[in-house]
Amino acid sequence: MSKQDHELWQMLKSNREIMDQLTGLQQEAVEAGIPIKDIKHYWYKSKKYSIFAKQQGMTYEEVKDELIEQMKDYAPQYPTFQYQKEDGHLLVIDPSDIHIGKLAVAAETGEDYNIEKAVNRTIEGILGIIQKAKGFEIDEILFIVGNDALHIDTPKGTTTSGTKVDVDGMWHEAFLAAKDMYVKSIEAMMSIAKTHVLYCPSNHDFMTGFFLADVLKTWFRNSQVTFDVSINHRKYYQYHENMIEADHGDGVKAEQTPLIMASEQPTMWASSRFRYSYKHHLHHRISKDFTGVNLTVLRSPSEPDGWHHRNGFLNIPAIEGFVHHPNKGRVAQLTHYFVQ
Numbered sequence: 001m002s003k004q005d006h007e008l009w010q011m012l013k014s015n016r017e018i019m020d021q022l023t024g025l026q027q028e029a030v031e032a033g034i035p036i037k038d039i040k041h042y043w044y045k046s047k048k049y050s051i052f053a054k055q056q057g058m059t060y061e062e063v064k065d066e067l068i069e070q071m072k073d074y075a076p077q078y079p080t081f082q083y084q085k086e087d088g089h090l091l092v093i094d095p096s097d098i099h100i101g102k103l104a105v106a107a108e109t110g111e112d113y114n115i116e117k118a119v120n121r122t123i124e125g126i127l128g129i130i131q132k133a134k135g136f137e138i139d140e141i142l143f144i145v146g147n148d149a150l151h152i153d154t155p156k157g158t159t160t161s162g163t164k165v166d167v168d169g170m171w172h173e174a175f176l177a178a179k180d181m182y183v184k185s186i187e188a189m190m191s192i193a194k195t196h197v198l199y200c201p202s203n204h205d206f207m208t209g210f211f212l213a214d215v216l217k218t219w220f221r222n223s224q225v226t227f228d229v230s231i232n233h234r235k236y237y238q239y240h241e242n243m244i245e246a247d248h249g250d251g252v253k254a255e256q257t258p259l260i261m262a263s264e265q266p267t268m269w270a271s272s273r274f275r276y277s278y279k280h281h282l283h284h285r286i287s288k289d290f291t292g293v294n295l296t297v298l299r300s301p302s303e304p305d306g307w308h309h310r311n312g313f314l315n316i317p318a319i320e321g322f323v324h325h326p327n328k329g330r331v332a333q334l335t336h337y338f339v340q
Helices: 003-032 060-073 115-132 171-190 206-219 254-264 266-270 306-310
Strands: 089-094 138-146 194-200 226-228 235-239 242-246 274-279 286-290 293-297 318-325 329-337
Touching: 089 115, 089 242, 115 171, 115 318, 115 329, 138 171, 138 206, 138 235, 171 194, 171 206, 194 206, 194 235, 206 226, 242 254, 254 266, 254 274, 254 286, 254 293, 274 318, 274 329
Parallel strands: 089 138, 138 194, 194 226, 242 274, 274 293
Antiparallel strands: 089 318, 235 242, 286 293, 318 329
């Protein structure tokens, strides 16, 4: 953990302890029949608290509001970059289905997979895609996050729907590892080109994935990076004559996608010559042309766990990226494989 991360963690931990104490104090006051806002000259002693405050003391609400404002104000300051590239391209970087927290054991599945390997592979893959794109002038980067970035959604080691899965580490370890990984990745991208982060909600981490995306937006609030991290299941982005839709891929059927794109974004549809849908969830590559839209399902960098291996759901681990020309559509597909 970096010094900056450690300081943030200590601040949040301290604030949380204070908030927990104040919440307990409020509960005690209610049980004693004393309105918390009126605590000034009262004295009430219980097993946990002695309630007393001087006339000039801060109320519970004042302390709470101050702590909330302190946490809101915390965000790193990033320099302003000058992006002056002309006749550039859009680089789409889309690490799909990372599953940080998934556990695979080589003795059972042939390959190990854990929090550390998930993070290391993702960073390696992102840097690999950036390296492979160096033959193009890049003036924008679309970074697609989410899509089962986290393997579980509850402290009990289950997905959002309650499915029990094999887990490495604690849920909070996976969350912090994912946050640190995404921060490092975005910092690398923002130094290269104008960067937009687009979040896709997913079935393994519908709740915690949203929290993670919102943390990233807050973290980079003092930067040039832009975000679309709403809970909306389908996200859209336009790069000149390119229309891009992204979703997890566990909902709308493939053949429905073109009509939904045209219905939800008629203006973008009408102003685009090239249209693409990036989907995830399946862990293996599929590419299919529909009328007006190319649909691509992306590979995953994760290894199959015991259940998937036992049932023959195997995949070739990889992270993928795509290069879009302003008025010539997608001109390159980049793949970073993880092979021994």
